[in-house]
Amino acid sequence: MAAASLALASFGGVVQADPHPWQLNMERGASTWSHVPYDLNNISLAVCVVIGVLVFGAMFIAMFRFRKSRGAVAEKWAHNTVLEVVWTTIPVVILITLAYLATGGLTSWADTTGSQMTVKVTGYQWKWRYDYVSYMGKPIEKVGFMSKLDQQSDDTRQLDSGMDPYAVKVGDEHTYLLNVDKPLVVPVDTKIRFAITGGDVIHSWWVPALGWKLDAIPGIINAAWTNIKEPGTYRGQCAELCGQDHGFMPIVVVAKSKADFAKWLAEQEAASKKASPPPAPFDAAAAASASNSVPAVPQG
């Protein structure tokens, strides 16, 4: 059931799967803030293209007009104060404009106040741990799990496995190296604060659709926030070299409607309560149901 609903959320056409073949540019992303880097990227690229066309255009005109083979005779001047002042000033004005835009975007990113939910993210060699700290002002008890590369990708990625990376799919989506056994499940329309740290070496938690990455550093807890607009499955990867399996510790965030999330969270809490009394003898059934009730991303 969980798998089916998740599949619906993933492939119901809510969000385009990223990355996709021949993708040329950054995507707008899925959070309330993720348009900031996207817009800055596009604006600064446009500015660079215009400057590039002007400068390289002038160069090419010079290369065609002032060729010795066309009889060009070299002029003697080597200085023009007006010109030099102009081409020092114009870049300054452009830079101030870009800096103004970037400053606004950065300030809004840095403001983690007013969050409605907190998740602790810990990077390990080579998996992620998610601990749910609080939701809507209430502490969450004992909901936390490891999230690592899915089995099919892991089998396929072995040297000379003979297996086809194109065969690693969830529905129509190619998920080779971008799928996990247990995704991070979060609600939409909620300001979620992430407390990010590292357990051994430095990692970096990056889901492109959220618009940022932030290093997971042992001994330091970094904070960032997101507010996802659309339900969906968002994929990312560790972005800081962290050892041999750095390329094999993806991140999957599943955003659900608030109602679905509340239901999911209640199930998790119930399962952890049932499974938790430490002195009790090991309850195989409870453990199994606990692991089953975590909605795994469907495997192929």
Place this chain on the structure above:
Amino acid sequence: MSYAATHDQHDDHHGAPKSFFQRWCMSTNHKDIGTLYLIFALTMFFIGGSFAMTIRAELFKPGLQLVQPYFFNELTTMHGLIMIFGAIMPAFVGLGNWMIPLMVGAPDMALPRMNNLSFWILPFAFILMLSTLFLPGGGPAGGWTMYPPLSLQSDSLAYVVFAIHLMGISSIMGAINIIATILNMRAPGMDLLKMPVFVWSWLITAFLLIAVMPVLAGAVTMLLTDKYFGTSFFNPGGGGDPVLYQHVFWFFGHPEVYIMILPAFGIVSEIVPTFARKPIFGYKAMVFALACIAFLSFIVWAHHMFAVGLPLGADLFFMYATMLIAVPTGVKVFNWVATMWGGSMTFETPMLFAIAFIILFTIGGFSGLMLALVPADFQYQDTYFVVAHFHYVLVTGALFAIIAAAYYWLPKWSGRMYNEFWGKVHFWNSVVWVNVLFFPQHFLGLAGMPRRIPDYNVAFANFNMISSIGGFLFGASQLIFLGVVIHCVFFSKKKATDRVWEGAKGLEWTVPSPAPHHTFSVPPVIHDEELAHGNVHA
């Protein structure tokens, strides 16, 4: 004839020592040591290049086909260390060794014995570092930046740290030598503001080297004591801070970036006026821009660390400071274009590489500007967008300038002309394939491919394959360069004239080709109109 004193040295009566060992291993001659540096750099370029070829072969298609992930990390780490410290930096030192005394009218470097030592340290340092690949535990695999705690997991840390100490000592000695030569050994009349821009660029670079190489040595020494002597500089378990390393490292690392590009600016500032047959536009502005960039390079280091979680104020400061660098860099690019404007241009191989440098380095500068914008950098950081950016500034920037310089001065060094046809074949192959190699990496980064990964999702397959094909062909194209150089030095029948290029100006073109073993034993008499930048009023 103002250079009579020089031309009397034709008979070369203090010629090179005849014994191979004496000539090359015991050399105190700036030209021979320059040659050694250049040969060493070329060797390292091909070794580092072979690592790059293996990396691109593994990334040719999704799935692991050739190497284990750990070895892949060794390759990326070694590729970076070898290319930066083994290829680019020694190549610039070699060019400086060869050309600075010739350009300022000095008989040799100021400290010739130290010159020998600073070169001969290098082969040992790199043998030590490369040997780790064959030791149990393998080579360094934590990236050339060696961030702890990851780098502390490496078994070869002590070897690499010692090798870096040696390279640092070599660089500092080279830098001291260059400063002493430029400040003390100029011929009478060679005022500071008449010096070639290349000499200026090296003077400023040498100060950067002296300022930051000790910082790197300190940072890696702290790694060493953390791993072997129980200190906790970077270990949070003992009260240390892994981010401290990054601050110290990049306080070295960012000026280091400019150490690898300022001499390239100098080279291009010599080549463009020669082939445009027109003095460089805004000489003083060019020199001032170099100094500005060097100063700014000290206050932008944390732009490598925007994803570390710096305070908002620090992010803003480093963003603004970084963006400022675009101004002096822009001035340089505009001035090169203005130098070409109204000139009488020909397009021999050095000029072709210099023009490609201006265009492609500027593209690398554009992506640098984009990277400076912190919110956008949150997306770009540690992706292939960054890989594309720094390969545009280091391959089509620094390396293209080095190649341009080699073509430009090779006739002066060898006394023979290289084959212009094959030089152009080398150029066109290089410039086409380098773009096939690196331009698609922008797209990969924007689509979300992290750097330093041995394998990737199938969505990244197309551009990776294109990039790999470009990489193989770019690598193969460099064999043409090797062929052209070997042909020129040993087989070319075409003698070079003293001036070599019609529009060439400056002292280095007044000595015979090949430049005799000793030049300017008597200081030349300087006539401003014969210098490249002799009549500077602006």
